[in-house]
Amino acid sequence: MSSPRTATEEEAGEVRRFWHGLGLPGLIDVHTHFMPERVLHKVWDYFDTNGPLIGGLEWPITYRAEEEERTSVLRRFGVRAFTSMLYPHKPGMARWLNGWAVDFARRTPDCLHTATLYPEPDVESYVREAVEAGARVFKAHVQVGAYDPADERLQRAWGLLAEARIPVVMHCGSGPAPGKHTGPEPIARVLARHPGLRLVVAHMGMPEYEEFLDLAERYEQVRLDTTMVFTDFSEGFMPFPRRALPRLAALGDRILLGSDFPNIPYPYLHQLQALERLGLGRDWLRAVCHDNAARLFAL
Template identity: 65%
Template sequence: MDESAAVRAIWEPLGIPGVVDVHTHFMPKRVMDKVWQYFDAAGPLVGRAWPIAYRTDEADRLRTLRSFGVRAFTSLVYPHKPDMAAWLNQWAAQFASTTPDCLATATFFPEPGATEYVTAAIEGGTRVFKAHVQVGGYDPTDPLLDPVWGVVAEAGTPVVIHCGSGPQPGLHTGPDPIRAVLARHPRLRLVVAHMGMPEYADFLDLAESHPEVRLDTTMAFTPFVEETHPFPPTEGPRLLALGDRILFGSDFPNIPYGYVEAMRVLTEVDGADDDWLRGVFHDNAAELFGLATTAD
């Protein structure tokens, strides 16, 4: 069975129209090349060998996702320094305009003018933001971001945020800064990337106490991650109980294993039934982003 057929064999029996992947990366070529170089060098925020499974050109990567039956995905861009976010947003807006199955994506950084370009992105049709606390090395409670969080919360635009301390801790990773942000902006629609690994339990706590906090499954439960940041089996019942707020993410193309592996491990979560999988692979994200759901 080829890879596309193997992926489809997971989701097609569930009766969903495809997969919604909330955690995929499309970037300007020179930026993606630098990201790949960082992974190749096992940089300090990676910390281990990390071969890129889908190191192909952009057109081929799009064909690959579509062959898997991914009906909607993101182009998660993120800056690592000031004066990057606005032009990344320009690129991402253009990419989305020519890629109708991409959920228009934008990003931000704590810098003067961030509120203005975030507002412009929302008015321009951005449907999801990416915040990368680890790579950006910034404090989510930075005063420069407070009005940004306010604008995003008011708009109801989801933010996929890498705020857990995996694969390596950052200066401001972990649940405490996010808890402080949510105390000021409780309506924020945060999608915690990688399920907050390795602080899984803490981010499950946040999801339980904040109805608009969701978790994406990116890399969780895979053998690659279980070696270093295993999901605690004792937290399984809470994960299942939060099934309507768990969203599938893959980290495509920057994963060191096949896409089918990212999906297969979720089918093996203890207690996961077809209803839970339908929500995770499709319906939860479809509802969040206003796409047609299985019930429709």
């Protein structure tokens, strides 16, 4: 188990210098985790045991702290807007999580109100309720939920979200360990039925990077987030193919900064430095770290 840690002023200053040097007003991080404390602590317990869903990897939680401190850290970093990525692993859980998320969004104005879903009989009903309550982004976790995103029970919910133009950040790639329904094929079936769905592929679809780039090139509403990609940690076991960098550059208006904060095994700054060392230029970095998400969420 990793020890509790918070960001030092030196670390916060280095993050602020990064975005200030790009001429940005701050960062927008579309992939941060806030959820009920007892649920998050169970997530941390799972990471501490090096469970199979994380590929048996050693995965210390860098920012293991209480909720108030975690929001303070992001604000000190200069993150203008962030999300509360939360997800169910069984039926009957999503509606309860969405109720918690409403309250969290009310007391955390810089959090983009996040909701979630699961294939179950009342999914359309509570997705509609979440939209009416002001949800601005949804989280779906195909690996942890162990469900097919093309499940018929989800079709009306996907259609509702496509019509409402609400982005869905989805962990659908097979990293760090494959699930029963991970990979590009189930997502291709979803997009064939809902081509207007604003899908944000978490972790750029790690490790099926090129297959998910294919989908982004085919569907103009598909985006990818940078969560953990290009870092020394991920490059050590699921490296991004350098031959695909020109494609990444060409999709520069549809790549979004994501970090997985607080559940990352390295300092927050490292994700930013990993993006910078790709050498894709200041304009690409500005778009990825702020402008693309600002446009997507009208910030």
